[in-house]
Amino acid sequence: MKEKKAAAFPQGRILYTEGDSSLNPHYIELYRNACKKYGLRLQFGTYDPNLPATEGLSACRMEDGSQECVPQFVINRTRNERLAECLEQAGICVFNSSFVTKIGNDKAEAYRYMQQRNIPIMPTVYGTRQPPQWYPAVVKSCDGHGGTEVYFVQNKEEWQRWKEQSRQETKRYVIQKAASDFGMDVRVYVVGNKIKAAVLRRSRTDFRSNYCLGGHVRMYRLSAVERELAERVIDGLSIGMAGIDFIFHQGQMVFNELEDVAGARGLYTLTDYDIVDDYVKYITEQMTDIMKKS
Ligand SMILES: Nc1ncnc2c1ncn2[C@@H]1O[C@H](COP(=O)(O)OP(=O)(O)O)[C@@H](O)[C@H]1O
Ligand SMILES: [Mg+2]
16 A cells, blocks of 8 residues: 555656766755655766766666666756757656757857847857957857856957967857946746746956856846746746846846756845745646646
8 A cells, every 4th residue: 555655656866967066965955855845756866977868867877776767757957958858758757858958058059049039149159260240249168157168358359369278179159249238147037937036146346247256146026028038038948947047238138048957046045935845846746747647
């Protein structure tokens, strides 16, 4: 009797890439507690980046060493779109969907997608063969995070210096016109395709407003126009939980990036809203729906 009941609980995995410096035991504990509260079973696992992502769960190590049962859902915090795709093909519900992981971890893909959907972005050139078409410009790697691979280029001389320094680089980059309102952005937190909160991040010392670089945060109230823009970005995507970041050009919000593996430290310091709890609640509802249908 007891065993039958346990089998009805959706089984899940939360996956990180081995050696990921953003792996935070406290954050995983938040997931575990929320899963316990909602009756989900969650196991922690790591993806070995030396193995092909196409091997799916066989390329992952689970905390208790077992691989025996295929989970019903995966919370994918590996940033690996191929792994997500492979798990989806095996019939596993993956949060976020592989497409969200793709545009969340490749700025060129994200800007192309947003351009196709008429979402405003700063004028963008894909690649750094040609010098910027405008100064000041911002040069950023397609797969960077936390502002560490984002460079401000004031003029031709700075561009030549950047080019010289990055001669050996094999990374892909985009060049953008610098937005006029430096050092600030708004992160819109989304759970289950719905806007849940927005924070304004501002730096007093840097053109980059990343929280991990010392940006200050406060809650932000979106105007009706801004909310409508954020909703247009969300529309057509399948977001479990993500941050959508906007910068400001002449006072108008412009899409900057989608953060697939959104950290929520800033949000937890500002409000009682428990985004992990809300996310796990959403996953529970999704899984309950799917299990009812099958
Ligand atoms: N085109 C731009 N104009 C002005 N500031 C920018 C521009 N692009 C990025 N920034 C600033 O740099 C920060 C980091 O850039 P971002 O594209 O978000 O890269 P990362 O993924 O490393 O956070 C942004 O939060 C924003 O404050
Ligand atoms: Mg950013």
